[in-house]
Amino acid sequence: MSTAAAALTNTEIERSTSHNATIFLKEAKYEFLKNLRLRVYTASVISFPLMFYVLFGLVLNAKEVIGGTGVPTYLIATYGTFGVMGASLFGTASGLAADRGLGWLQVKRASPMPPFAYFTAKVVLSMIFSAIVVSLLLVLGISFGGVRMPLGEMARLLGTLVAGSLPFAAMGLAIGYFAGPNSAPAAINLIYLPLSFCSGLWVPYMFLPKLVRQIALALPPYHLSQLALGIVGAGRHESAATHWEVLFAFTLICLGVARIGFQRDQGKLYG
Amino acid sequence: MICPASQTKAEKTKMIATLEETPSLQRASYGSVVASLEGISKNYGEVRALRNVNFTVGAGQVVALLGPNGAGKTTAVKLLLGLLQPSSGKARVFGGDPTNPHNRMRAGAMLQVGRVPETLRVREHIDLFSSYYPRPLPLEEVLAAAGLEKLRDRKFGDLSGGQRQRTLFALAICGDPDLLFLDEPTVGLDVEARRALWEEIRRLVERGKTVLLTTHYLQEADALADRIAVINQGAIIAEGTPAEIKAQTSGKRIRCVTTLGLASLLQIPGVTDAKQDREAVEIRTSEAESVVRALLARDASLSGLEITSAGLEDAFLALTQDNGENANRQN
Numbered sequence: 285m286s287t288a289a290a291a292l293t294n295t296e297i298e299r300s301t302s303h304n305a306t307i308f309l310k311e312a313k314y315e316f317l318k319n320l321r322l323r324v325y326t327a328s329v330i331s332f333p334l335m336f337y338v339l340f341g342l343v344l345n346a347k348e349v350i351g352g353t354g355v356p357t358y359l360i361a362t363y364g365t366f367g368v369m370g371a372s373l374f375g376t377a378s379g380l381a382a383d384r385g386l387g388w389l390q391v392k393r394a395s396p397m398p399p400f401a402y403f404t405a406k407v408v409l410s411m412i413f414s415a416i417v418v419s420l421l422l423v424l425g426i427s428f429g430g431v432r433m434p435l436g437e438m439a440r441l442l443g444t445l446v447a448g449s450l451p452f453a454a455m456g457l458a459i460g461y462f463a464g465p466n467s468a469p470a471a472i473n474l475i476y477l478p479l480s481f482c483s484g485l486w487v488p489y490m491f492l493p494k495l496v497r498q499i500a501l502a503l504p505p506y507h508l509s510q511l512a513l514g515i516v517g518a519g520r521h522e523s524a525a526t527h528w529e530v531l532f533a534f535t536l537i538c539l540g541v542a543r544i545g546f547q548r549d550q551g552k553l554y555g
Numbered sequence: 556m557i558c559p560a561s562q563t564k565a566e567k568t569k570m571i572a573t574l575e576e577t578p579s580l581q582r583a584s585y586g587s588v589v590a591s592l593e594g595i596s597k598n599y600g601e602v603r604a605l606r607n608v609n610f611t612v613g614a615g616q617v618v619a620l621l622g623p624n625g626a627g628k629t630t631a632v633k634l635l636l637g638l639l640q641p642s643s644g645k646a647r648v649f650g651g652d653p654t655n656p657h658n659r660m661r662a663g664a665m666l667q668v669g670r671v672p673e674t675l676r677v678r679e680h681i682d683l684f685s686s687y688y689p690r691p692l693p694l695e696e697v698l699a700a701a702g703l704e705k706l707r708d709r710k711f712g713d714l715s716g717g718q719r720q721r722t723l724f725a726l727a728i729c730g731d732p733d734l735l736f737l738d739e740p741t742v743g744l745d746v747e748a749r750r751a752l753w754e755e756i757r758r759l760v761e762r763g764k765t766v767l768l769t770t771h772y773l774q775e776a777d778a779l780a781d782r783i784a785v786i787n788q789g790a791i792i793a794e795g796t797p798a799e800i801k802a803q804t805s806g807k808r809i810r811c812v813t814t815l816g817l818a819s820l821l822q823i824p825g826v827t828d829a830k831q832d833r834e835a836v837e838i839r840t841s842e843a844e845s846v847v848r849a850l851l852a853r854d855a856s857l858s859g860l861e862i863t864s865a866g867l868e869d870a871f872l873a874l875t876q877d878n879g880e881n882a883n884r885q886n
Contacts, residue, residue, distance in 0.1 A: 299660075299689055310686045314679055321674035321710075386669030391723075394636040394666065396659040396687040396730070465670070 299396075308401045315405035316412060319375060329374055333367030333417055334424065336486070342429050350488050353518035356429030358488065360421045361441070361512035366485040367417035368445050369505055372410035372452035373459070373472050379406065380460025381468035384549065407453045414449035418442050433516070441515045448508040451531045454538035455504075461545025479505055489520075504534045587614045588650075589734050589765045590635050595644035597630055604630045606789040607644070612734075612767050617760055619780035620769040623875060627789040628769035629667070632738050635767070636664055648734065660688055663732035665723050665740055673712030677703055677722055680711065681729050688730030700755055701725035702748075716743045724752065728759065735759065737768040741775060753779055773871055787875045800871075801864070807843040810835050810861040813854045823849045835859055 299307075319325045341359035348355045383389040392402060422438060425431035433441075456472075463471045480486060482496050483505035489497065500506040507527040513519045590612040597605040605627045612618045620628045633639045634646040637653030648658045671680070678694060685691035698704045701721045706714065711722065720743060727735060737756070741749040756766060756779060770776055776783050777797045785793040785800065793800055806827070812835045813820075820829040825842035840846045843862055850857055 303689070307686050310683055314675060314683050317679070318672050318674050382670055387666060388668055388670050388672070390633075390638050391664065391666050391668055391671075391726070394638055394659070394662075394664040394736075395684060395726075396656050397684075398656070 304398065307398065308404060311397070311401040311405040312408040315409045319379070319409055319413075325374060329367070329371045329413055330417055330420065332370065333363045334420055336366070337363045337421055337424060338428075342424065346429060351490065351518060353513075353516060354429075354431070356425045357431050357433070357516050358513070358518050360418075360425050360431065361516050361518065362485045362488065362509050364418045364421050364441070364445050365448065365483075365505055365509040365512055366480050367421065368414040368449045368508070369452045369480065369485075370476060371413035371417055372449045373456045373476055374469075375410040375413060376406045376453050376456030377460040377463065377472050378468045380457060381463040382465040384460070385465030403457065406457070407450065410449045410453040410456070411446050414446050415442060418445045437515060441512060444511050444515060445508070448511065448531065451504055451508070451535040451538065454535045454542065458538040458541035458545065461542050461549070479503060482506075483509060485509055504531055507531055588612070589614050589648070590767060591645075591647045592631060592634060593645045593647065595631075595634060595646060596642045597627075597634065597639065598642045603789050605634075605641075608786075608789070608791055610784060610791060612765060614765050615760070615763055616781045617756070617766040617768065617779050619776035619783045620767065620786055621771070621773065621776045621783050621871065622769075622786035623771055625788075626786045628786055629738055631786070632664075632666075632736050632767070632769055636662070636736060660730070661732055662734045662736065663727040663730055664736040664738070665727035666736075666738050667742070668723070671711050671719065671723070674710055676708050676710050677714070677725075678707040680722060681725050684726045685729045688732075690731055691729055692731045697725050697729045700728060700758075702751060717745060717748045720744055721748070721752070724755075733764060735764055735766045737766065739770055740768060741770075741772065749775075785871060785874055793874050800874075806839055806841040806864075808861075808863050809838040809840065809843060809846060809850075810859070810863075811838075811850065811857050812836075812859040813850065813857045815850070815854050819853075823853075825849075 337359055341356045341363070345355045350358045380389075383392075389402075393399065419442065422431075422433070422442070426433070459472060459475070460468065482492075483489075483500050483503045484492055484497075485505060489500065489506070489509075492500065507530045510519055510522060511524060511527045514522075514524060588611050592605075592608050592610040595605055595608045595610075596603065608627075608631065610620075610631070620631060622628050630639065634641055635648055635653055637646075637648075637655075637659070646653050649661060651658050653659075675683075678698070681694060681697055685694070685697070692700075694707075695704075698707055701724050703718070703721055703725060706718060706722075709718075711719065714722065720740070724737075724740060727737065735756075740756075741752055744752065753775070756768075760766060766779075768775075768779065780797060782795065783793075783797055783800050784791050810832070815836075817829050817831065817836065820826060820836060820838060823846055825840045825846045826838055827841070828839040830837050838846065847860070847862065
């Protein structure tokens, strides 16, 4: 009885910090489970980079060398970037666009869920799947491609690529706020695939046409792939700091765009 | 409640009486208006979804916002949930801003949605939503209230339409909210499921909850609501108890199978309207007895005679038609 009384009269119901932490963890847990069980997501995000890697790095060209680095090693860095980008974009953008367009995000916003928990969960999802993709690439490369990498180098590669998922998660949020629920996957691909090609994630950078190589310098995936390549010893000897700066600036821009979309949603949705 | 065995019967009776009094006293102490729209207008570009609406929901009541599709019901609910900002006026929940998390922690909402994550199980959805609230109901209780005990492990995508509605209802009540928003809660449910949900809503109200429900099912408003606000084209055109709303159109309906034509029926004094309804005719009048006498006198072969009060449906149609005409005349 007294609890019910307290519930009726207490106007300052607080959630403790540990309670908030629980919410964030649960939100992330269920976001992960939700996507893991989505065959389409898991299959495409993980399978495509692995398939390309197996085909171009293990079956063909396995004995080739690019600028002093073995192909299987080189391609872990580039397809790793490709995989991380895909995991982040598809993890955030299509889910967000669908949730927005079809009313589910409204249900969550009407609830006491802290909005930040929703976005954090999506970012965490991107990072987890990015880690999975890169780890699997490493496993394949080491088992079948003769890749030799000291443990420290592997850890740095994994860490860099997973950190690199953040800019693309931010990009995904920006796209998700402006795409429609059905057109989001197509919109993502329209951006993702050309960006990947022009950044040297498929055809290695040095084999790209000159114009494309110049364009690449402005593209975030190029910078992430160069960071990864630098770790495996195949970089172009550029300053790592520059790459990180570009990625950081890109993240801020995307978050700004996402925020505009967030504000816009307040007035837009028609009842 | 543990009562010491040594208490006399009189003492126990007094204690129970005090306990029964307490909830309503405390409801009154924080103010009896739980949600309100004050001078609310909401425009989407040129469309005026709500026009200077004033509306309150009192503690412990079931208030139904009744209106046809596009009337502005969902817009009103979204304003009270803080999902939309008004173009002018104020929306208040528990005396404060609807976007305040403290107020959201005391409210639950069932909205019409096009998509719910399909790969999560029923109990996982409820677990997640329950975690947002400081004092949620136990999972078993929520499942029982929504009739979902057997479906706890089913993925949302494998549920039927009615089961999905019940899951959304579960998400609305799982936080044990004081104020419940139900936007068209029984759309798509069969009769049995609808009745079950009504029962559950009544049980919630008995425990002291406040419910704002929107519907275009007149029967639902009549069955559940203490107060009905009829809304059409963005304005509230009538407000009162179901009986008061029904009283706004006086009159009875007479239904019978007769050889008399519509034209001659309209000639009978007291008849305000007559129309064909398959094999019978339907006559509106406020003087049922004299009209029936006249009918029986003019047509000895008359059969299938039924006399009913104008239901809520007639009241509603009359109100919205009048309102529509007025609106057109103003434009």
